[in-house]
Amino acid sequence: MPTLLTPRSRIRPSVFAELQSHIDAFARTGGDLIGLHLGDTYLEPPQAARLGAVLEPHASDPALYRYGAVVGLASFREAIAEDLRRRNRAFPGLVAERNILIGAGATHALFCAAQAILQPGDDVLLAAPYWPLAHGIIVASGANPIEVPFSSRLYADRTLDAGEIFRAALTPATKAIYLITPNNPDGFILTAQMLASVAALAVERDLWVIADEAYADFTFGKPHVSIASMEGMHDRTITAYSFSKSHALAGLRIGYLAAPAEVVRVAQRVSTHTLFNVPVLMQYAATAALAAGPRWLERALLLYRHSLDAALQALRATGLRVETPDGGAYVFLDFGEVLAGRPLSLLLERAVARGVLLAPGSGFGEAYANHARLCFTSEPLPRLVEGISRLAVAMRDL
Numbered sequence: 001m002p003t004l005l006t007p008r009s010r011i012r013p014s015v016f017a018e019l020q021s022h023i024d025a026f027a028r029t030g031g032d033l034i035g036l037h038l039g040d041t042y043l044e045p046p047q048a049a050r051l052g053a054v055l056e057p058h059a060s061d062p063a064l065y066r067y068g069a070v071v072g073l074a075s076f077r078e079a080i081a082e083d084l085r086r087r088n089r090a091f092p093g094l095v096a097e098r099n100i101l102i103g104a105g106a107t108h109a110l111f112c113a114a115q116a117i118l119q120p121g122d123d124v125l126l127a128a129p130y131w132p133l134a135h136g137i138i139v140a141s142g143a144n145p146i147e148v149p150f151s152s153r154l155y156a157d158r159t160l161d162a163g164e165i166f167r168a169a170l171t172p173a174t175k176a177i178y179l180i181t182p183n184n185p186d187g188f189i190l191t192a193q194m195l196a197s198v199a200a201l202a203v204e205r206d207l208w209v210i211a212d213e214a215y216a217d218f219t220f221g222k223p224h225v226s227i228a229s230m231e232g233m234h235d236r237t238i239t240a241y242s243f244s245k246s247h248a249l250a251g252l253r254i255g256y257l258a259a260p261a262e263v264v265r266v267a268q269r270v271s272t273h274t275l276f277n278v279p280v281l282m283q284y285a286a287t288a289a290l291a292a293g294p295r296w297l298e299r300a301l302l303l304y305r306h307s308l309d310a311a312l313q314a315l316r317a318t319g320l321r322v323e324t325p326d327g328g329a330y331v332f333l334d335f336g337e338v339l340a341g342r343p344l345s346l347l348l349e350r351a352v353a354r355g356v357l358l359a360p361g362s363g364f365g366e367a368y369a370n371h372a373r374l375c376f377t378s379e380p381l382p383r384l385v386e387g388i389s390r391l392a393v394a395m396r397d398l
Contacts, residue, residue, distance in 0.1 A: 008139070008140055010139050011136040011139050011140060012132070012135060012136060012363070015132050015359055015360050015362070015363030015364075016037065016357075016359070016360070018345060018360070019345070019348055019349065019352060019357070019360070022349050022352040022353070023352055023357065026352050026353065026355065031355050032355055033352070033355050033356070033357055034355055034356045034357070034379055034383050034384075034386060034387035034390065035357050035378055035379065036356060036357060036358055036374045036375050036376075036378055036379065036384070036387050036388075037357045037358055037359040037373070037375065037378075038359075038375060038378055039184065039244075039245070039329055039330065039375050039377075039378070040244075040250055040375065040377070040378045041245075041248045041250075041300075041329070041377045041378065042377065042378060042379050042380045043248045043300055043303065043377075044248065045247050045248040045249050045285075045289060045296075046247060046248075046288070046289050046292035046296040047292075048288040048289070048291065048292050049247060049249060049285045049286070049288040049289035049292065050285075051281070051285060053288070054281065054284050054285045054288055055281070058281070058284055063280050064280055064281050067276065067277060068277040068278070068279070068280040068283075069277060070268065070271070070272045070276060070277050071097070071102070071268060072100075072102035072277070072278055072283055073280065073283045073284075073287070074096070074097070075287060076102065076283045076284075076286065076287045077096040077097065077100045077102065078096040079287050079290045079291070080096065080100050080102075080256055080290070081094045081095070081096035081099070081100055081258075083290050084258060088216075088226055088229070089229055090226035090227075090228040090229035090234075090239070091226075091228065091258055093234075094258060095261075098261040098264065099258055099259060099260070099261060099264060100256055100257075100258060100264065101113065101256060101257050101259065101263075101264045101267050101268060101271065102254070102255075102256045102278050102283070103254075103255050103256060103257070103271060103275075103278065104253045104254065104255075104275055104278050104279075104282075105242060105244060105253040105254060105255045106212070106214055106240045106241060106242035106244070106255030106256070106257070107133055107137070107255070108253075108255070108271070108274075108275065109240060109255050109256055109257045109267075109271075110134075110137050110210065110212070110238075110240050110257065111137050111140065111270075111274075112267040112268070112270040112271045112274070113210070113238045113240075113257055113259060113263055113267045114137050114138060114140070114141045114143070114210070115140075115141050115266075115267065115270045116263050116266035116267040116270060117175070117176065117208050117238070117263060118138070118141035118142065118143040118175060118176065119141070119142060119143070120141075120142030120143065121142070121143070121144075121173055122141075122142075122143040122144070122173055122174075122175035122176070123143065123144045123145075123146050123171045123173040123174045123175060124138045124143050124144070124145050124146065124174070124175060124176045124177070124178055124210075125146050125148050125166050125169050125170070125174060125176070125177045125178065126138065126145040126146060126147050126148060126178045127148055127150035127151065127166075127177070127178060127179040127180065127183075128147045128148060128149050128150055128151075128152070128364070128365035128366075128367065128368070129151065129152060129183070129185050129186055129332060129361070129364035129365045129367075129368050129371070130147075130178070130180065130183075130184075130364055130365060131180055131184045131185070131212065131364075132363040132364060134178055134180075134212070138178065143175065143176075144173075145178075146169055146171065146174070147365050147366055147367070148165060148166060148169045149165075149365070149367055150162075150165055150166075150179070151183045151186050151188035152186065152367075152368075153165060154188060154190075154194070155186065155188055155323050158191075161197050162190065162194035162195070162197045162198050163194075163197030163198045163199075163200055163201040164197070166198060166201055167201055170205065174205065174207060175207065175208060176207055176208035176209065176210055177198065177201075177202060177207055177208070177209050177210070178209075178210045178212070179198070179209070179210070179211060179212070179227075180211075180212040180213075180214070180215075181195075181211070181212075181213065181216075181224065181225075181227075182215040182216070182218065182219060182224065182325070182326055182327030182328035183328065184212075184214070184215065184328060184329075184330060185330045185332045185359070185361075185364050185373040186323065186325060186328075186330065186331075186332035187215075187323075187325020187326050187327050187328040187329075187330055187331070187332075188325070188326055189219060189222045189223075189224060189326035189327050190225070190227075191222075191225070192223075192225045195225055195227045195230055196230050196231075198227060199227055199230035199231065199232065199233045202232075202233065202236060203231075203232040203233070203236070206236075207236070208236055208237075208238065209227055209233065209236060209237045209238070210237075210238045210240070211226065211227050211228065211237055211238065211239045211240070212240050213226060213239055213240065213241055214240065214241060214242040214244070214245045214246075214255075215245055215327055215328040215329065216241070216246075217245075217246050217297050217300075217301070218245070218300070218301055218304055218327050218328060218329065219326065219327035220305055220308065220325070220326060220327055221326075222326045222327065224327065226239060227239075228258070234260075235260050236260070237259070237260075238257055238258075238259040238260075238263060239257060239258045239259070240255065240256075240257040241255060241256055241257065241258075242255040243255060243286045243289060245329070246289075246297070247286070247289040247290075247292075247296065247297075248300075249282075249285060249286060249289060252282045252285055252286070253282065254278065254282045254283065254285070254286045304329065304376070304377050306381060307376045307377060307381050307384055308324075308325065308331075308376050310376075310381055310384065310385055311331060311374070311376040311384060311385075311388060312324060312331070314385050314388040314389070314392075315331065315333070315374075315388055317392075318388070318391070318392045318395060320333060320334075320335075320338070321334070329375050329376060329377040329378075330373050330374060330375050330376070331373075331374045331376060332361070332364070332368075332371055332372075332373055332374075333358075333371060333372050333373070333374060334370060334371050335347055335370050335371065335372060335395075336370040338395055338398060339370055339398070342398070343369075344360060344361065344362070344369060344370055344371075344372065345360070346398065347372075347394060347395065347398060348360060348372065350394040350397045350398065351390065351391055351394040353394070354390040354391070354393050354394045354397075355387075355390050356387040356388075356390040356391050356394070358372040358373060358374050358391070359372060359373040359374075359375075360372055361373065374388075374391075
């Protein structure tokens with residue numbers, strides 16, 4: 001067969017690939033595996049957004065069974081635009097038909113946007129630790145991700161100049177900065193001052209900023225600020241959101257981004273030639289989720305805060321030193337002292353054998369081989385605490 005030498009061959013495998021054989025072996029025993037690895041939620045979505053409720057008024061709608069508009073439902077895009085205008089001062093002049101791209105999840109929308117603004121030979125500064133798929137999205141465009149230790153440094157010293165951290169990593173080929181706030185995997189929230197510094201650098205060097213704000217609704221006492229609201233950033237920022245995170249609709253694969261019209265126009269062509277249209281039923285469900293109002297989000301935030309507090313207490317009881325996340329759905333754990341030079345895989349394999357699954361840190365950046373990500377929203381609180389108890393046993397097994 002012809003050789004695979006395209007840039008896409010550099011896309012990394014799943015972060016769980018090395019553990020899959022152990023996961024399969026545990027499953028064959030019929031054991032109960034507590035999954036704290038994926039960024040999911042145990043909560044049901046808003047009642048109005050569940051498929052039974054969505055189908056009831058639309059069951060005879062022929063639009064469900066035909067090709068849909070490639071740009072998405074006009075009513076859905078307007079609902080998104082109105083929600084952004086209402087909740088976030090970064091988007092006062094947002095125009096639904098020009099500035100909103102709907103995707104099959106934020107992953108797909110970000111892929112399309114990256115294809116629109118990046119080309120082979122470009123460098124993208126990737127704030128680390130980072131969401132693993134961000135690396136692959138950049139590589140798929142032919143660009144080069146440049147990992148920049150970022151939120152881990154800011155947790156250690158919040159007085160650091162965020163823009164200067166990126167400035168030190170600039171190359172002549174730098175085209176964009178990719179950042180997440182609240183961050184996945186460590187929950188760090190960039191303050192307005194930090195974002196203003198990054199924005200000033202982006203304007204000075206004429207860079208795109210790709211801002212993943214999937215967890216914007218889940219902050220614990222610290223305000224979320226969009227970098228698109230900073231001076232000079234409206235026409236150079238691509239901001240992504242996900243109904244998987246905001247409304248517990250991960251299985252429906254629906255997300256979107258807000259971006260300059262020129263980016264949306266080109267990214268829409270990429271979307272059309274990869275997906276054609278996002279399923280209409282999923283758009284109806286997401287529209288219903290937005291229409292449900294803030295009460296579901298307020299309840300979810302309260303429950304997630306309880307889960308976080310319980311997780312931190314249980315983790316610290318094991319002797320681990322743990323940063324308190326500013327927001328998001330994760331705790332990023334440093335097992336360096338526990339491992340004492342041994343590979344993380346040794347601990348994670350023992351954790352699987354005890355019935356608990358974490359995400360290996362190597363997927364979140366080259367500097368995090370001793371880390372693992374734990375999602376505190378993926379299981380109900382009793383199972384979350386039980387999972388951490390199993391993790392403690394696996395740590396003692398070492």
